[in-house]
Amino acid sequence: MARTILPFGPQHPVLPEPLHLKLTIEDETVVEALPTLGYVHRGLEKLCEVRDFNQMIQIVERVCGICSCLHALCYCEGVEQIMGVEVPRRAKYLRTIWGELHRVHSHLLWLGLFADAFGFESLFMQFWRVRERIMDIMEATCGNRVVVSVNVIGGVRRDLTPEQCKWIEEQVAIAEKEIRQLSSTILNDYTVKKRCCGKGVLTKDQAYQLGAVGPMLRGSGWAQDARQTGYAAFGELGFEPIVEYDGDSYARSAVRFRETLQSLDIVRLAIARLPEGEIASKVKGKPQGETVTRVEQPRGELMYYLKADGSKHMDRVRIRTPTFANIPPLLAMLPGCELADVPVIVLSIDPCISCTER
């Protein structure tokens, strides 16, 4: 049969960010997909040579426009490991709270965009309305909506007052109620299921061998989450990953939906157990050595390789973002699907291309 090559992206209604896929199609079926990257490459890793290691916190926060807090957390934990800094317990809990709030708002953003991908505009609006509540918490407690800039090496910059804690708990309770109201629509609606079930199937073995991370891996039946390694306060709070077994777009959206509720529970638990004490420890000297740190970003596992040579600049900051690891599985999922399902499948990996290219 005659083959046609169809460009998908870099500008496409479903994509918030520029990813170009060269789709080879036979009739309506995709047979091959080739990616092209490089539209938003900013060279942020390279900036470690001109900015000092404290200034890099603000730089790595800008790797991703949605989960900035977790990037800074991962970087700070790495530098703290190199320098042997002990972070106060309260700071660890505060980092967990803000990190999980970031996950909630990122997942709600994604659920909205996903609804938009199959044309469910009003569900998109509903999710984003709930998300606004989380953004309000962020603005009131951190001083900014997205790029919160609360992490510093040795701790955090802002503290929560008891009144703020109480207010967060109230807001989280309302948000949870509102999210639960939407559960029957995103999980049980006939049209939604028709668009997601069985689309973009990634088998359990494929997911692992292709290096998928985050909800992609957990949607295919692997109980792996970097939060199990116990970064920040997860060592004390305990954590059980959420797993779905079907490996299709529906399973991935179910993982993310359930994780949203789980993260709200974690926020509540962390506030309830928030210990008293300092929020930052004094840091002296300059880092020397190398380390690897991992945290769980909303999109999956984020890995930093840091090398410092004892000067005020880091020698190398290597950032492996989750979307970068999730593109090979995407290339494996696309062949065999219908052209009309491509937007849903591409969005089901939660692509963050600015992250990928850094």
Next chain:
Amino acid sequence: MLETIPLSLDQVAAVAKECFDDGWRQVTMSAVDCGEAGFEIFYHYDKDLVMRHYRLSIPKETVVPSISPVYFCALLIENEIRDQFGICFSDIVLDFGGALYLEAEVRAMPFCKVSVAEKQS
């Protein structure tokens, strides 16, 4: 600090195969420019949340055998390293030839060290 297992150039593909058969997931590869000493490439693998790091030290202008025939997901990483550091890999499954991020005519490797003039402040 970071426990690494040294790796020599001819072991690269064999070790990757071994890890693959043993059920390790490839996390990523990291390249570091060590100036005069050449490059270091780290291979990070993960199994049940335990990480293993292999360190490969190579002089400049070395062609490294690709592990993408074993781990398909390595193709993007290897192409990225090719773009950023100019390290060539042989037999990548899908070779962009140094044009993943860059335009084909760019020949300067952006991530190699430049000497930064320290400002006196």
Next chain:
Amino acid sequence: MFNMTKNVVANLFSKSSTRLYPIAVRGHFEGFRGTLHINIDECIFCRTCMIKCPSQCIAVDNKAGTWTCEAMSCVYCGVCVDVCPTGCLSMSKEHRPVATEKQTMAYQGVPKKKKKEAAE
């Protein structure tokens, strides 16, 4: 069917979930990092903010006594406010109004004289 009726009735009698924007403005929370301000009289031109700024948008000249900030390059991280030894930098919660041109905040202060000069 009955679910939908319930929703329709609920929506008819509930408040609008949006604001009539130019009339009702949301406002910001206390502690929001909106605009950077400087009290130039207290500034000692130590240049700490200039050195620590991650986006390198602040320029301080300790001889001429000028403090300038490229408002469009500022990323509103608030690091300069934290490191200022005299507390002359502050952030207010209202963000800058929309502008058609790039703006630079420039302030002229009195440079601190060295002890020797001050004694004369």
